[in-house]
Amino acid sequence: MTVKSYFLPRSLPEALRLLQLHGPELLVMAGGTVAMPLINEGISLPEAVMGLRLAGLDRLDRTDGTLRIGATATLTQMLDQDAVPMLREAARNTASWSIRNMGTVGGNLFTPPPGGDVAVALLALDASVTLAGARGERVLPLGDFFTGFMTNELAADELLVEIQVPIRSEPTAYMKFGRKHANTPAVVTVAVRIEWHEDRVADARIALGAVGPYPIRARQAERLLVGTGLDADAIAAAAVAATQGCEPFTDGIATDWYRRKMVSLFVGRALEQLAPGAGAEGR
């Protein structure tokens, strides 16, 4: 362990001040479930670390149709809320109880694939993120936050402070496929939200995890669904189209070939859950 200083700020202003003072050399840590294993293993050798656990950024607030999630709210806090059912489902499918008690929603946005199972749900839910720095705050759509494998819009002097999720009543489907039933890395994670206008699809979100450098949307498949009644043909076409634009990789869990196959299969299954007559309203 090379850490010479460990800071535990008690407020956001204090945290931002420390960040300003120490610059990019300061490793930021929230729940530590990604950062600490790397430090324990000697892969990451920071001299200065700032822990956010006591910075008071873990509040959940429901205001004007929006769930405001403090960046350091834990995955367990997602399990315990009922404003957005898909986030409960995503948390249930992420890691194990002890890790969910430590790992944060904000941290999940920084977790490289095949991790990021909550981020995938947030993407399908049209979430936005608030980044705070010395010059103030800015809000951007989550889709604009990710820029590449383990890179994002966050500037060196900024912290992620909040995630906003519109609370809607439309039915959603969330499926994580792994090699075990629980506590397992994803082969693919699929999050779907359908907006209906009468009996036609008005808009669709299909977010995919573990098949690209960060959580991505299957935009071609989304477009194909609009105007359909989510019938078997429309679902089949979207399931095929969903593989377009994804960049599956090979790791110890699955090959790129297999991941691509599973994208189609699980997008199809998720859409079937939401098809008229499937009886899965408001999952």
Added chain:
Amino acid sequence: MASTIVTFELGGREVEVMVKPMTTLQSVLRNQLGFTATKEGCRQGGCGSCTVLVNGEPMMSCLLPVEDVAGQRVTTLESITPAEGLHPLQRAFLDANAFQCGYCTPGMVMISKALLDHDPAPSDDDIRQALTGNICRCTGYRPIVRAVQAAAEAMSDDAGEQAR
């Protein structure tokens, strides 16, 4: 490397330790306080052998800088073992042969304790869900699930008796 003093509650007693920055709770428990029930396994949060309770909630002590638990209530296997005899969970693990090498047992008992505190009558599925982060390479888990079930029954019988 400036050392700091951290105070927390361990098994109902206040303890004070002098640590280098970001020493893990796991290391403090084992190496400084001699509380060796909490095991050192993968140090990646992946095996559960270091599970302790912080304010009653299970956490992996290998991923927890001790500074983060300053002023908090930490519970380890030592804290729940009575001066005489065994905790009902320990008794049940023994009776059900829920371990062979025993390395995972302190973590298994602690997460099971947290489960029974939340839900005194869990289903088999609830138990399996709760224990997914705790790895056992000996038993195949069935005896462990049986032990937790048996402990739940024993504890509710006890509670019933006390109420009478």
